[in-house]
Amino acid sequence: MDLRTAPLAPPAASLAASSTGAPAASLAAAPDDSLEYDGSYSGWLCTMAELLNLRFHAGLPEERLPGVCRPGQQTDLFGSRVPVDNDPDRAERCYQRLLARLGSDCLERLQQAWASDLGAANGLSLDSALARVLRLAWAEGATALQRLDAPAVIVVQKAITRSCRELNLFKGISRFAELVDGSLYADIQPACDVIGWLAEHFAARFPGQRWILHDSGRGRACLHQPGQALAFLEGFSVNPQDLRHSAGELVIQELWRQYFDTITIAERANPRCQRSFLPLKHRYNLPEFNAVKGGQAD
Structure with a gap:
């Protein structure tokens, strides 16, 4: 599915400046904080752009990266929510960069996971697990989705399975x-x-x-x-x-x-x-x- 025209991703999506467009939006997020997006797919892409910039351009260690959440989702008791703007142009740039680096199959699998109703598993929320897997895929390539030794990958694979089963069911009913x-x-x-x-x-x-x-x-x-x-x-x-x-x-x-x-x-x-x-x-x-x-x- 073309993420740019699907309802999940209104026309536009990306990574910031060199990797995703502009430099990370100077989000002063602590490890206990969570980046909150509006629940849309393009909003999620903008959040991934922030995290990829923090990790690979600002050099923030993996363990110090903030989590990810949607409105109304439970987060760390002692952390705060840092809002991320839904910028369609930035989301489009992020989509194109991810498409070039990961390939269409891997990117569609990640979208299938995002579309799932899975709340949390293995102590990870779906959004946080997706963020970890995306960073892993950015560093290692599409084969990161086969890393079943990583708890976040297991969560994402469960989410993919749920979405695919639901899709097959509604093709029939x-x-x-x-x-x-x-x-x-x-x-x-x-x-x-x-x-x-x-x-x-x-x-x-x-x-x-x-x-x-x-x-x-x-x-x-x-x-x-x-x-x-x-x-x-x-x-x-x-x-x-x-x-x-x-x-x-x-x-x-x-x-x-x-x-x-x-x-x-x-x-x-x-x-x-x-x-x-x-x-x-x-x-x-x-x-x-x-x-x-x-x-x-x-």
Whole structure:
């Protein structure tokens, strides 16, 4: 996924001056302090630029580098939070430098880890573990992700696994519904921030159709128009009752529910087993488990 156009990374991202753009923003951060960014991917890249400058240009030893956190995240009891500005231009420069040094595969793996819902593991927060792995990769190259002797790498690999599993799950259970104007709409609520990869998947599957993929939990959406680049929208919301399904969509949903009920063998019903394969939290947008959401066709 192109991080510069994905919703996780608004156009722009980088390292400071020689390595990442400008000299580190003179952040007087102590080891117990944490660099706090706004939770966006471009904000994270700006924070990585600061840390790489502190480590490789200011010469700060690894053990004296500050941690990394997002708003609301718990940090060291005796440390303070040092805010890092989200500078899209700097983030773009950081992205390009990392891309040249680490390669697209390694950089995408790091983004997959960042997109995970993993909070902490092995005594490390995900953001702090990512920062350590990125510094390791900057020094050793992309093979740093194979250093399973490093606790931070193990945390990052766990995060990557969670994101990839969530992505594969939603490739299968995302349901598009046809609206009266002929466009398609899908509501998803993944635990991990995978809408960018999902959008690329569905753009390849439905290249000739207009659709919206809506991560309602995060207020993000991706708009696909045939022959145009994917458009990512922030702060997107829609009232399900305002969605007007086409007559054909309502027929298809009802036929699917009938099929689902008909093939069921009542004597072998096992709700607990069914929930182990498809948890209740993922059934909100599946017609076989729910009545039609939204308005009916006029």
